[in-house]
Amino acid sequence: MPPLPVKEAEKIGEYDLFVIGGGSGGLGTARRAASYGAKVGLAEASHRLGGTCVNVGCVPKKVMWYTSEEASSLRHAAAYGFGNAEENDKIVASFNWPKLKKKRDAYIERLNGIYDRNLAKDGVDYHEGYASFVDKNTLNIKSLNGENYTIKAKKIVIAVGGKPHVPTDEEVPGASLGIDSDGFFELEEQPKRVAVVGAGYIAVELAGIFNGLGSETHLLIRHGAVLRTFDPMLSDVLLPWMEHVGMNVHKETGVTKVEKIDGGLRVHQKNGEPIDVDTVVWAIGRHANDNGLGLDKVGVKQDDKGNVIANEYQETNVEDIYALGDIGGKAELTPVAIAAGRRLSNRLFGPPEFKDDKLDYNDIPSVVFSHPPIGSVGLSEPDARKKYGESIKVYTTRFRDMSGAMLDENQKQPTAYKVICEGPNERVIGLHMIGVGSDEILQGFAVAIKCGATRKDFQATVAIHPTSAEEVVTIF
Template identity: 90%
Template structure:
């Protein structure tokens, strides 16, 4: 459905709930509340519903990851009897970025339309514009054509997400010559040479995609490891494999200046020679998307980083105002925002059986779409040692998975798993995986860990053979 017109919006009266933000968390919250009969409105400040995940995040990123995997499969196909290596490598090198971008964008547009139709089906009023607080129950909506009007609501949910951070030109001269992760999806052509600055999951994922598709790829990291919030084993396995695959890793460095030159950019490093590239991509973190919300007008508390402070019930310090998703700066994952929002709506509108419903933020699984993929749930080994001391036991295994059985040894991706147990019963408090299929394997084990599974429970489960996943139950 199209956004409701101004005249209709002004005639609504008072909503039971109004959600600021049409991303995954906001949509999940609004639709769940409406399913209980609540009068719900939602404002989205762009022309596209779905937020970061659908438009410039997880979904198009996964399409690009699959694309990179297809290139890898082509390069390995001769080992399994398909064609010959020279021909297959030429096909892999002939990747048509503009064609794929056109198809990917059309796919995302179809998803935008599905979200739009779902709002209509669930009778959620869709407002297209920027929402900002006037008071704790009143919002100003500035529509994208410049019109202003107000809406009232008994409860207001802030679900505006985050945005990529790029240094200012004052901090790093020429920094604005680079692009961010949003800009990655706007690239019309594949850069032949690219520098990616960052060591988090966005940086390693996008660098891996570029490298897999044949771009000369430089990854610049401040220290000696990537994914530093994850278990150290994962970086220990991933970094050497990325370098083995041709990526150029620049450690203990940073960018001091960026210059425009004929044919591209010159990126000056703190340590190391200047790099000449076509594209510089900043992936150095995300910041809350709170600009213009008017939080100061209603006294909603924020932390030093600008995240909206909310408790375990998603409540801010102002009664009737809630916050969830990336704007809260905690567990920045799409399914977390959806789960928190649905539980909030359950509690507010679902009846007494949901009076205690809230999201448990412990043991949230996450994956990283590197090559090979990473899965992680629970405590890292350093965090487990801090919490449980010497009572933990760590079980590890490293092997080459069977998908590379016909490949030469230097082409076989590494696999490594770590299971961390704590206490006399050896309850599993952490599982960390890198290897083909780790993203899919993790989900089932995450359920077991959430249920409090122990080493004995894992051992009592019969292995599925031959799979990589069986190593998780035979690791002990």
């Protein structure tokens, strides 16, 4: 359904629950509450429901990752008897970025429409505008055409997500000449030369996509490793491979200035010569999207990074005001926001068996869509040693997966797995994987780890052969 007209919205009365934010977490919260018969409203300050994940995150990113993977498959096709290397390289070089973007954008628009229809089906009132607090039970909605009205709600959920961080021109002269990770999805043409600044998963993913599609790609990182919040093994395997396949990785550096030159941009770095590119992409982290919420009017506490502070039940310090998803700065993943929101609505409006429902933030699996992909769940080895000391045991394996059997040795992607166990029963407390299929393999093993599986449980499971996944149960 379309958003409520302002005149109609003003007559709604009091909601049982009102959600600020139409991203994955907000939608999950609102629809679950409405399924229990609650009167629910939701505000989204853009024309597109779905939030970061659907519009400028997980979904279009995965489309681009698949596109890059297709390019890799074409390059390898000759080794399996399809065409020849020269012909296949020409096909890769003919990649049409504008055509792919048009199809990708249409796909996202269809998803936006599905979310819209789902709200209507579940009876959630959709307000299109910016919501801000007037008091703890009152919100001002500023519609996109500038009109203002207020709504009342017994309970309010803040689920406005985060946004990319970009340095100011005062911090880095010329920084505004670059784009952020959201801007990546607005590129109408493929840059021939690109510099990606950052070492986290977003930087790694975007750099991998550019490089896989044939752009001259530079990745600038502050230290000597990428993905520094993950287990160190993953960077140890991934970074050399990124360099092996032609990415220019500039380590122990940073950007001091960006300037416009004829034909592009010049990136000056702390260590090393300037780099001339067509596009600079800032992927140096994200921060809470808290601007204009009026949190100070109701006294909702935030940390020094602007994240809204909430407890394990998503409760803020103000009664009947809740926060979930990326605005909380904890486990910033789409499925986490959805799960937290649904459990919150279960507890607030569901049957008695859900009176204590909450999300367990331990052992949350995550994936990095690098080339090859990464899967990780549980504690990293450094964190495990810090928590459990000498009671942990670490099992590792490295190999080349069978998908590259027909390729030349220098074309075979690396694979590495690490299983971390703790205590006399060797409960599995960490699993870290890099290699083809790691993104899909991880989900089932994450269930086992969540259930408290031990080394013996893994060993007792018959391996599926020939697969990469079998190495997880034969690693011991």
